[in-house]
Amino acid sequence: MFNKMLVGGTLLAVSLLMAGCQKVTHYSLSEQLVNHYLQSEIDPHIANLTDPQNIDVVLSFDKLSVDVGRDPAKIVSADGVVKAMLSLPEGKKSVDIDIQFAGKPEFMPVKGAIYLDDVDIKHYQVVAGEDQSYIKYISPDLDYAITQYFKQNPIYILDKSSPIEDLALNTPNKFSVEKGQLLFSWL
Template sequence: MKKVFLGLSALFFAVLVSGCNQLTQYTISEQEVNQALAKHNNYEKDIGVAGLVNAHILLTDLSSQIGREEPDRVTLTGKAKINVTSLFGPQEADMQLKMKARPVFDAQQGAVFLRDLEIVDAQVQPEKMAAVMKSLTPYLNQSLKSYFDQKPAWVLSTDRSKGEALAKKFAKGLKVEPGQLVIPFTQ
């Protein structure tokens, strides 16, 4: 009888604690962030150095890994299709990008932004375009950084769930955990 009571007590305590988490924080999964990032697919921008080289960039297939490589960062991967016009004529290249950013919660907007975005790796195909793309990468990095500084990766909504509505009203910051973003309601 004592073992059954202890087992039921432990189960009750576990349910109570998990219920409290729903009342004290809201969690955004990596999958939810990836679905939101799909809205940023097909980001297009013209970059370059006037008169020397110009490039039209189309970013697709964005996905994230939250807090896995670095504890407080989101790692983004994506593809960039680039059409370059230079003194050597028109050329095309494909880049596989890896970027890191710091997720920040803006309570006033109820949104998560990816700040301090930085391209940490860029693989270029065809390889003969690597030198041209290396010279354009700082411009691409600045363009993407500016874009994600202005466009949130996730916006809390009062319509999706009660937990999300509570988060929008009472959120006090953001914690990065492996595979998820946690928005606590208290500090």
């Protein structure tokens, strides 16, 4: 009888403990937090390129933002403006390009960072009112430069000074993409 009460009490205590800990079985990183990180922390410089016609191109981001796990699911979609500084034979020309791209988020625990893999450029267009012909100078290199940029530069780095982000970083976990959030689970 005493053993049954002891086992029952232990099971009840473990159940209550698990119910109380339910909220700390995962950490959800919101797309708002990722966007804040992109606006404040990411290096806007993408690449310096020289194409076969000896035209120098300097690319940088402006107003980059992401949608996490919305359309399509499990993917991070991004849009923004790429600023291109072209050094042409007739002089320097600045061109703004609206861009949309998507990639699969990958968590790299060793670096504590989330990168975009398999980046696919969905659309780009020179901003209205500018000479559309300039896109020919950079379109061959634009896809490559952005793909390489996100292989080397994370969209978010976990903050080790945050207890929950440190837990997500240092605990064996599962990383997944949900609508509006990146999810770290450790149970």
